[in-house]
Amino acid sequence: MSSVQVAVRVRPLNEREKLLSSKVIIHMRGNTTSIHKPSSGRVDKLKDRGKTFSYDYSFDSTDVDSPTFASQAKIFKDVGSNVLKTAFDGFNACVFAYGQTGSGKSYTMMGHKVDKGLIPRICDELFLEISNRNKSEAMSFYTEVSYLEIYNERVQDLLKKRPPCSEGGGLKVREHPTDGPYVENLSKHVVQSQSNMESLITLGNASRTIASTGMNDFSSRSHTIFTIMFTQGLVDGELPHERRSKIHLVDLAGSERADSTHTTGTRLKEGANINKSLVTLGSVISALADLAVSGQSAKKKQIFIPYRDSVLTWLLKDSLGGNSITTVVATISPADVNYEETLSTLRFASRAKNIMNTPTVNENGSIKVVRELQAEVARLRSLLAEADQVFDGDRSTSVKKGEKLQFNEEKVETLTKQWSTKWRDAQSVLEEESVALRKEGIGVILDCQLPHLIGINEDHLKTGIILYYLKEGRTWIGSDVALCNQDIMLSGPELLREHCLLENCAGIVTLLPQDGALCSVNGSVVTHPCQLTQGKHFC
Numbered sequence: 001m002s003s004v005q006v007a008v009r010v011r012p013l014n015e016r017e018k019l020l021s022s023k024v025i026i027h028m029r030g031n032t033t034s035i036h037k038p039s040s041g042r043v044d045k046l047k048d049r050g051k052t053f054s055y056d057y058s059f060d061s062t063d064v065d066s067p068t069f070a071s072q073a074k075i076f077k078d079v080g081s082n083v084l085k086t087a088f089d090g091f092n093a094c095v096f097a098y099g100q101t102g103s104g105k106s107y108t109m110m111g112h113k114v115d116k117g118l119i120p121r122i123c124d125e126l127f128l129e130i131s132n133r134n135k136s137e138a139m140s141f142y143t144e145v146s147y148l149e150i151y152n153e154r155v156q157d158l159l160k161k162r163p164p165c166s167e168g169g170g171l172k173v174r175e176h177p178t179d180g181p182y183v184e185n186l187s188k189h190v191v192q193s194q195s196n197m198e199s200l201i202t203l204g205n206a207s208r209t210i211a212s213t214g215m216n217d218f219s220s221r222s223h224t225i226f227t228i229m230f231t232q233g234l235v236d237g238e239l240p241h242e243r244r245s246k247i248h249l250v251d252l253a254g255s256e257r258a259d260s261t262h263t264t265g266t267r268l269k270e271g272a273n274i275n276k277s278l279v280t281l282g283s284v285i286s287a288l289a290d291l292a293v294s295g296q297s298a299k300k301k302q303i304f305i306p307y308r309d310s311v312l313t314w315l316l317k318d319s320l321g322g323n324s325i326t327t328v329v330a331t332i333s334p335a336d337v338n339y340e341e342t343l344s345t346l347r348f349a350s351r352a353k354n355i356m357n358t359p360t361v362n363e364n365g366s367i368k369v370v371r372e373l374q375a376e377v378a379r380l381r382s383l384l385a386e387a388d389q390v391f392d393g394d395r396s397t398s399v400k401k402g403e404k405l406q407f408n409e410e411k412v413e414t415l416t417k418q419w420s421t422k423w424r425d426a427q428s429v430l431e432e433e434s435v436a437l438r439k440e441g442i443g444v445i446l447d448c449q450l451p452h453l454i455g456i457n458e459d460h461l462k463t464g465i466i467l468y469y470l471k472e473g474r475t476w477i478g479s480d481v482a483l484c485n486q487d488i489m490l491s492g493p494e495l496l497r498e499h500c501l502l503e504n505c506a507g508i509v510t511l512l513p514q515d516g517a518l519c520s521v522n523g524s525v526v527t528h529p530c531q532l533t534q535g536k537h538f539c
């Protein structure tokens, strides 16, 4: 069992709060956070209106010159590095940022280019650690990411263009009998470097639903979940090991109050949906907290956790009360004008502390079987050795044990081989640089982030489709009788020996037809250099 870790972070006063001459009502000391109610008169002043909460971390980011200032690097050191340790140990991890609109959730999770937040720092450190471990251990790694947003209770893939939710383009959430809730058809991208990861983050962020509200000029109007699926493989002696972990990094939309955000129309509808999932999140957290304190009592059986009441809680089911090591970062404003919202966030964070999760190391099931068989092999071997020393006259028992031993040994060998082949295949996908085949429904989808050509035979009765991956530099296309070797060899009546060449310069591909060669793009004949883009039909 592991309790949810809770951190609270207070940001500096913003320009609006300064214009309103707001007072700072948040004070942090060690792990505690105190809030003081803004006074409205002399009588108020006489009462002690301060409330103090204790958390795992209280991060004070109000004043960059203060010796206790909590920078982005400090948040990563205390929260992010723990996430990575958890993942390398084979557990699932989750961090989610919760707080009022404009309180610093996106700043904490994503940050800015020059002041990176948790997500980019975790990704950078992940690849740094992978390269360190690659040097010293016989280990290999396989990393995939997905990025989604939940907008108006619909799930949208941020890494793949699909019809907008308003046109019925939302993805479906389903439940796997053992792996739990998942998003059907959500794209997963194989990532092999930090720069690869950075491009995907930039791509996803550009697709987020953001708008200006009264509280924040760049307010996130959706909840986002950035997920890293991380697998480690190792053959230690004869024994294979495979551990998988999922890291969910969640940036929630802000809790709204129509009066403070001056919302109307679309923004109001968004606000209602954001509130719906945040209210459900609050109910789930309260129910889980009750569950943790109810021990073995009869009341425990009556506690219902309303995960299914919102898409957000349904997808985060495992991170809340399940198989994950989870951290909540509650972000708050220091200003007196936000007293009510801030107090409500601090109370939410306090309740979240009570949640108990049950993280377990995620091992590949077939490898568990190999381990158990190995243990059985060792046991049978020692029984046979004992029987040889003290011959008890019962040969048939020894023969049976010997046969079982041989059977188990063969099974261990076969399963180990099967796993090694599967793992090697996964690794070769990485080597082929981001080219991956994915089953989708009854079809197969090709994910390729590099420039490529797909060759379709003119004879429609032939079913072979060839993928030509376009390397950086020049790719020559011609016939097999050309004077110099052609990279792509085709055949056909009008094909010249050296027909054309494709020049790939940092992902920009230009077609250069040779003199007299018949080339066409989207049905128009091309005789001069022409830039090709995704989806063009080139003959």
Ligand SMILES: Nc1ncnc2c1ncn2[C@@H]1O[C@H](COP(=O)(O)OP(=O)(O)OP(=O)(O)O)[C@@H](O)[C@H]1O
Residues within 6 Å of the ligand: 010, 011, 012, 014, 061, 099, 100, 101, 102, 103, 104, 105, 106, 107, 108, 216, 218, 219, 220, 221, 252, 253, 254, 255, 331
């Ligand atoms: N710790 C901090 N230090 C400096 N600036 C901060 C900090 N936290 C937030 N800010 C600034 O405050 C503004 C609002 O922050 P941010 O967009 O992260 O809020 P949010 O909670 O994600 O809001 P929303 O829910 O509306 O998306 C941004 O301009 C951000 O740069």
